[in-house]
Amino acid sequence: MGIKDSIKGWFEGDKKKEAFREKVKEAVSKGRLNPQDLKNIEEARQELGVTAARDDRTVIRRAMYNEAVDAVKKDGDVSATDHLELDKIQKFLALRNDQVEKTRWDLARLRTLTEIRNGKLPVVPENNAALRGVQMEPEEVAHYSMSVELADLPNTRGNDGLAMQCGKPYESYSAAGHAIPADGARPQGEASLILTNRRLVIKTEGGKTAAIRYGPAAKIYLYGDGLRLEKSVGSTILRFKSKSDEIAEIVAELLAAVMK
Known part of the structure; x- marks a missing residue:
């Protein structure tokens, strides 16, 4: 041949x-x-x-x-x-x-x-590393955890994000049109974000914890790439480390479910 x-x-x-x-x-x-x-x-x-x-x-x-x-x-x-x-x-x-x-x-x-x-909320196993050192309340259930990057933000400059409010349903993929404001943000390290049936819990790399209880006074704002927690002065930014499009949707749907 x-x-x-x-x-x-x-x-x-x-x-x-x-x-x-x-x-x-x-x-x-x-x-x-x-x-x-x-x-x-x-x-x-x-x-x-x-x-x-x-x-x-x-x-x-x-x-x-x-x-x-x-x-x-x-x-x-x-x-x-x-x-x-x-x-x-x-x-x-x-x-x-x-x-x-x-x-x-x-x-x-x-x-x-x-x-x-469909109404079936996930549950984080009790032996999950993210829950180590976190004091849970009686009958409190951790539904989801993820890694985030923390930052202090003095001013949103009008980019407030999507407000998560008690009793208000979430419209699918409405967070996608919002991006966390970056100007002026001061990085504060990484942390674990834990969503329970009662609170939003933050655990820092050093093991310190802080929590926001769901309710009318909770000022939680959603973006396609993270969350903003409004304080009396400025805000704390939690940027999702995962770049998956579904993460913001999971967080939004979970918050809407537990903040009814």
């Missing part, structure tokens, strides 16, 4: 592989794989004479998995069934958890958000 024949064979092989990839993409783009899908994929593989999807390059398999995830996320909700279906697709594509770690974290947050909207 000459060089021209070899090159021709490579191109034909690439075309067949690409055709098979499109077949797999078409199947997984629904966010689920049923037995008929698997049968059709295997028939296409045999007809084209190519290797299985699990043998493709990681970047290609990850892209296929992400297409399935995008299909599930389209309506803004992720159910337990959706998670099971995506696990099947991940297994079919032979992707390890560490190869799709960020996507799995985003899915977990979106599922948490879905459950909160």
